[in-house]
Amino acid sequence: MAAGDFFEQLPAELLLIWHTLRIPLLLSAAALIAVARYVRHRSTAIKIVKIESPTEEKKIELRPEWLPENTTLLPGQQIATSLSKSSKPKKVPKIVRGQKKSPTRAQQKTAPVFNHTTDKIQPLVFFQSLSGTTERYASQLAKTLNDWIADAKPGASILEPQVHDISYIEYDDYFVSPPKSEDGTIKYFYLILLPSYNIDTVLQNFLDNLQETHNDFRIDTAPLSGLLGYSVFGFGDKEGWPTEEEGFCSQAREVDKWMARLTGRKRAYPLGMGDVKGDADARLEEWRTGVQEALLEIAAGRGLGEGVPGSGDAVESDEEDLDSAEGSDVEPVPNKPQKPKKNTQRVDDLEDLGRMMNSTSTSPASSTSSPIPIDFTTYTSTPSKPTTSTLPLKEMVPTSSPTHKALTKQGYTIIGSHSGVKICRWTKSALRGRGSCYKYSFYGIQSHLCMEATPSLSCSNKCVFCWRHGTNPVGTTWRWVTDPPEMIFDGITAAHYRKIKTMKGVPGVRAERFAEAMRIRHCALSLVGEPIFYPHINALINLMHSQRISTFLVCNAQHPAQLQSLVPVTQLYVSIDASDKESLRKIDRPLHRDFWDRFIACLDILRQRRFEQRTVFRLTLVKGFNMADEVRGYADLVQRALPGFVEVKGVTFCGTSTAGSAGLTMANVPFYEEVAEFVRQLAAELGRRGLPYGIAAEHAHSCCVLLADGERFKRNGRWATRIDYERFFDLYEGKVQGSRMQGGKVVGWRPEDYIGDETPEWALWENGGFDPRDVRVWRKGKGPKAVKEQGEAENERDKAVAVEI
Ligand SMILES: Cc1cc2nc3c(=O)[nH]c(=O)nc-3n(C[C@H](O)[C@H](O)[C@H](O)COP(=O)(O)O)c2cc1C
Ligand code: SF4
Numbered sequence: 001m002a003a004g005d006f007f008e009q010l011p012a013e014l015l016l017i018w019h020t021l022r023i024p025l026l027l028s029a030a031a032l033i034a035v036a037r038y039v040r041h042r043s044t045a046i047k048i049v050k051i052e053s054p055t056e057e058k059k060i061e062l063r064p065e066w067l068p069e070n071t072t073l074l075p076g077q078q079i080a081t082s083l084s085k086s087s088k089p090k091k092v093p094k095i096v097r098g099q100k101k102s103p104t105r106a107q108q109k110t111a112p113v114f115n116h117t118t119d120k121i122q123p124l125v126f127f128q129s130l131s132g133t134t135e136r137y138a139s140q141l142a143k144t145l146n147d148w149i150a151d152a153k154p155g156a157s158i159l160e161p162q163v164h165d166i167s168y169i170e171y172d173d174y175f176v177s178p179p180k181s182e183d184g185t186i187k188y189f190y191l192i193l194l195p196s197y198n199i200d201t202v203l204q205n206f207l208d209n210l211q212e213t214h215n216d217f218r219i220d221t222a223p224l225s226g227l228l229g230y231s232v233f234g235f236g237d238k239e240g241w242p243t244e245e246e247g248f249c250s251q252a253r254e255v256d257k258w259m260a261r262l263t264g265r266k267r268a269y270p271l272g273m274g275d276v277k278g279d280a281d282a283r284l285e286e287w288r289t290g291v292q293e294a295l296l297e298i299a300a301g302r303g304l305g306e307g308v309p310g311s312g313d314a315v316e317s318d319e320e321d322l323d324s325a326e327g328s329d330v331e332p333v334p335n336k337p338q339k340p341k342k343n344t345q346r347v348d349d350l351e352d353l354g355r356m357m358n359s360t361s362t363s364p365a366s367s368t369s370s371p372i373p374i375d376f377t378t379y380t381s382t383p384s385k386p387t388t389s390t391l392p393l394k395e396m397v398p399t400s401s402p403t404h405k406a407l408t409k410q411g412y413t414i415i416g417s418h419s420g421v422k423i424c425r426w427t428k429s430a431l432r433g434r435g436s437c438y439k440y441s442f443y444g445i446q447s448h449l450c451m452e453a454t455p456s457l458s459c460s461n462k463c464v465f466c467w468r469h470g471t472n473p474v475g476t477t478w479r480w481v482t483d484p485p486e487m488i489f490d491g492i493t494a495a496h497y498r499k500i501k502t503m504k505g506v507p508g509v510r511a512e513r514f515a516e517a518m519r520i521r522h523c524a525l526s527l528v529g530e531p532i533f534y535p536h537i538n539a540l541i542n543l544m545h546s547q548r549i550s551t552f553l554v555c556n557a558q559h560p561a562q563l564q565s566l567v568p569v570t571q572l573y574v575s576i577d578a579s580d581k582e583s584l585r586k587i588d589r590p591l592h593r594d595f596w597d598r599f600i601a602c603l604d605i606l607r608q609r610r611f612e613q614r615t616v617f618r619l620t621l622v623k624g625f626n627m628a629d630e631v632r633g634y635a636d637l638v639q640r641a642l643p644g645f646v647e648v649k650g651v652t653f654c655g656t657s658t659a660g661s662a663g664l665t666m667a668n669v670p671f672y673e674e675v676a677e678f679v680r681q682l683a684a685e686l687g688r689r690g691l692p693y694g695i696a697a698e699h700a701h702s703c704c705v706l707l708a709d710g711e712r713f714k715r716n717g718r719w720a721t722r723i724d725y726e727r728f729f730d731l732y733e734g735k736v737q738g739s740r741m742q743g744g745k746v747v748g749w750r751p752e753d754y755i756g757d758e759t760p761e762w763a764l765w766e767n768g769g770f771d772p773r774d775v776r777v778w779r780k781g782k783g784p785k786a787v788k789e790q791g792e793a794e795n796e797r798d799k800a801v802a803v804e805i
Helices: 003-049 105-110 133-152 171-176 202-215 250-263 280-299 402-409 425-431 438-443 485-501 511-516 537-546 560-565 581-588 595-611 631-641 657-661 672-688 725-732 783-790 796-803
Strands: 120-127 162-165 186-194 229-236 272-275 413-415 419-422 450-454 522-525 550-555 571-576 614-621 645-650 693-699 704-709 740-742 745-748
Touching (some): 120 133, 120 280, 133 186, 133 229, 171 202, 186 250, 202 250, 229 250, 280 511, 402 413, 425 511, 438 704, 450 485, 550 725, 560 595, 571 595, 581 595, 672 693
Parallel strands (some): 186 229, 550 571, 571 614
Antiparallel strands (some): 413 419, 419 450, 693 704, 740 745
């Protein structure tokens, strides 16, 4: 064949070969591609699981003067000599449930006198039912209560419950004045179970009757105040009435309010609500347990406890001030011009402004007593000589001090002589279903399960935005009597539970949340002061973890030695209040002369420890102090420490004289839009540097935005900033193995090992961050509608921040 013929025939030949062999050829190619992809995927998977902890080349030198003084112990040893004698450490930590104190004088005045040695409690179970459901629940409840009374034998002072159908009683016998026993020794406690119907039924009669009785000028407005207490439980149907706004359990809620007024605030336990097609049994069970506790309290002669007396205000509304429970507690709204108040006004979201300030000259810290030995014992350098001073150690906040008085007045409970606990406004808000703090949006912490505490009320900075009024101890060394960690743990948990219990009569508190709140799940170690100043902080953190309480610890970047030897916490924060030395001096007003070196050392330590725990930068923006032209400086710091997260928050105005003297006014409080713009610029700057940060989430209500490392905290391309707390404890307890490797061996866990759910849609950037399941509450004449009418706000998110309470 000629060469030309050959080439002419070639395409035909090739075509023939292709037709004959195409199927095996295609199959082999597909198999090859599949094998190649599998190998690639496997190597990635291995890379994810068996990550070696990147070790930093740079060694962080801890200067001798940064070490806690007089360290004389070997690593791991605990000191005993400086512990206060008053409390012996117990071997097994336990959660302590609060004990109620005797009723206050005000309560004694309104409560019917119950002599627990002679009187009896008669529980009356009232119900109304159209189709039988509530009736069944009512008789079942009466039976269970009766069994409990028989089993628990609560002093034989609780009688067998009686059940009454509201449709068949004379209202006058029970709801105009309480029944009276012949000899007057039987006192009554009402349990009211009701369905809801949005049509005209006999239920409406009952409601009208309550209302009329209250409004009848011939009758005392609180004619049922002779009752020992009452509690209401509602049944509804979430299929037809999914939310309270849409009418879920609407009539039970009404009855609860009217009963509060008629009894003169005798709500003994929060209103319970159950969905008959869902959780009714569980909710009722929870509510019953709470009611039983209330009955026991009364039987023991303690009345309704030390809580607020209830909700009997003639005008009960969403504006009812919670603060009656424990002093004023309202956070000034950012950007809303406010009249300067007296010294009582302060920053409420204290955990992020957790510093303390004062002039050294007036504080107990300036006393001449010597520093005590302290158990940060993991340092390699030689400890300095133990002090020979025999001067008695002082208490940081003695009971008789003005500081103690001031803090107590502000709602703090001081534990021992240097620790404090306070129930924050978000905890109260969450108990009432009105939303949690930004830590819920970002990390899944429900505020009613969270305790805010500090083991050290003292600090080494004097930040301009600190709420404290110049009466607190400051100092650069720990020089006080030291309470043991067990005592602090027992004290703060007991005080927290006590404070939660004070909320039980507050209108709107949800029974199921109240019950859940009696088991602390999280601790924000950040209230005020500097938690890592406390010499036994590691032991305290371990106690919390052993009780499956997660820990978020905020420190002020002034104690590198303590930071380095801190045990891993669930999330470790460093406050970054400025981007350069001069600005930091101006805003934090640190006591340490080498504050900048300490600060930088802390950043380097954070960088080193970023594969052991979740690390966070907390930026608090103060206009005129640390915002303008500082984006690049902050980006430098992020680049240096590579935290997992950067939380940026606008400062809240504390209006104290101290803040005033530091030149801080409302003009220094940034608008949310300004904070958001700052975050956009910071994200852009980090992006320009090739750093993988992105804006993950926001909580406009508290003027807070979250940036996160997109390479570490995303799953399937979506932000996953929440935490799997159970997994964290499993890792801590060694139930599951972590994936932090060194030298081919597992040496612990990594933050990636306990990443939780994806960040919910509503919390993502530009979605506002308010959980749609919670109820938004607006002050009268405020809210989007009112604002629109007034033509005030330009931006929907600004409005939310400006007027929401
Ligand atoms: C006509 C009608 C109206 C209702 N309206 C409401 C309502 O407004 N809110 C609610 O939560 N449930 C509502 N429900 C659900 C009932 O409250 C629920 O089914 C309840 O269990 C009935 O209790 P009972 O069997 O004791 O009457 C309604 C049910 C019906 C039939
Ligand atoms: S973290 Fe806890 S203590 Fe802090 S604001 Fe939120 S709920 Fe309150």
